[in-house]
Amino acid sequence: MTRTIYVNGQYQPYAEACVHAEDRGFQFGDAVYEVCEVRRGRLVDETRHMQRLARSLSELGIPQPMSKGAWSRVMRETIRRNRVGDGLVYLQVSRGARPRDFLFPPHDVKPTVVCLARRVSPARLEAAAAEGIAVKTMPDTRWARCDIKTVMLLPASLAKEAARGEGAKEAWFVDDTGHVTEGASSNAWIVDREGRLITRQIDNAILRGITRTTLIDLLRREGVELVERVFSVEEAQAAREAFITSATNFVMPVVRIDGKPIGNGAPGLLSLKLRAEFHTAAEHAER
Ligand code: PDD
Numbered sequence: 001m002t003r004t005i006y007v008n009g010q011y012q013p014y015a016e017a018c019v020h021a022e023d024r025g026f027q028f029g030d031a032v033y034e035v036c037e038v039r040r041g042r043l044v045d046e047t048r049h050m051q052r053l054a055r056s057l058s059e060l061g062i063p064q065p066m067s068k069g070a071w072s073r074v075m076r077e078t079i080r081r082n083r084v085g086d087g088l089v090y091l092q093v094s095r096g097a098r099p100r101d102f103l104f105p106p107h108d109v110k111p112t113v114v115c116l117a118r119r120v121s122p123a124r125l126e127a128a129a130a131e132g133i134a135v136k137t138m139p140d141t142r143w144a145r146c147d148i149k150t151v152m153l154l155p156a157s158l159a160k161e162a163a164r165g166e167g168a169k170e171a172w173f174v175d176d177t178g179h180v181t182e183g184a185s186s187n188a189w190i191v192d193r194e195g196r197l198i199t200r201q202i203d204n205a206i207l208r209g210i211t212r213t214t215l216i217d218l219l220r221r222e223g224v225e226l227v228e229r230v231f232s233v234e235e236a237q238a239a240r241e242a243f244i245t246s247a248t249n250f251v252m253p254v255v256r257i258d259g260k261p262i263g264n265g266a267p268g269l270l271s272l273k274l275r276a277e278f279h280t281a282a283e284h285a286e287r
Contacts, residue, residue: 004081006074006115011081019112024105025094029152031112032056033092036075037247038084038117043075043285044247048210053091056149061104062095065111072285078117087119088248092151120248129275132255132267133169135244137233138162140173140181140205147204156184170244172233172257175205179230182206183244186252190231191241191270198239201228211245215274218281224270233257241268243275251275 005017025031034053037044050071057064066074075089094112098105142155159171163184171184180188181200187209189199197219202208219226236242242254242262251274253267262268
C-alpha cells in the first residue's frame, strides 16, 4: 500500500496528494517519468535511470527540478516512508502548472515533481515468469519520439487493454514495415534458431530500456551473441524463444505471440537463465 507521496517538496498522505488542475502534465501530457526497481530496499540501476531522466527533460527543454543528490534523498525517503522492500519507485516531472496555453510557460514556472514508491510481490513476478506471458501485436500508433520517456501513454494503455481482452499480458507494437518496435511498456527480444539474441536497434522508434542496456552488459560478460536489428512478427513467431525486458519485469519469457506458441510453448532456457542472472549485472545502490 502506498502511504505517502512526495509532491513538490512535501511528503503528503496518499489520500491528499495532488497536483494543480492546470498542470501541463494533465492538460498536454507535457511530462516525463521514470520507473526504477527497488530490490531488498535498494534502488536498481539508479545511475542509468537518473541519466535517462536528465536526457528526457533536456530533450523537451524542461528544467532539471533538483540536483542528483536531492533526487537520491527524495527517492530514498519515499521508499523508507512507504516501507518498500521489493517494489518500485515512480518519478514524474511535468513542465509545471499555468493557465492553459500551448506555448511554454515563462522560465520562473517550476516543474511539478512527484515521487511515489510501492511494493510489488517478488513471488507473484516469479510465478508469472515460470509460466511465461502471452503478447498480442498491434499497429504502432505512437509518435516519432518514443526515445523520450513521456507520460503520453494513451496508445500504450489502449494496446494493453486490447491485449488483456485476448488474455495477453503485453502488447507488441508493429511498425508500417511489419517489424516489431517494442512492447507497450517493455523492450522486445527473440532468440533465433542458432541461439543468437535479437532486439531492435536503438532509434527514435523505441525507448532505450535501462534493463535492455544492463542485459547487454551481461550478454557481453557471458559471451552471448547479440544482433541489434529489426525483426518481423513472423520471425518472432518462428523463434526459439522470446522475452520482454523492463524495470518491472526484468526478463520475462514470452510463450505466445498472437496465440501462436513460441518454441515448445514453455519459457525458454536462455530467457530463464538471463532472468536468474540479470541482477548480477545491475547496479544496487547503497541505502
Ligand atoms: N516502462 N519501452 C517502453 C515503451 C517502456 O515504457 C519501458 C518501461 C521500456 C523498458 O524500459 P526499462 O527497462 O528502463 O524499464 C521500454 C515502465 C516500466 C513503465 O512504464 O511502467
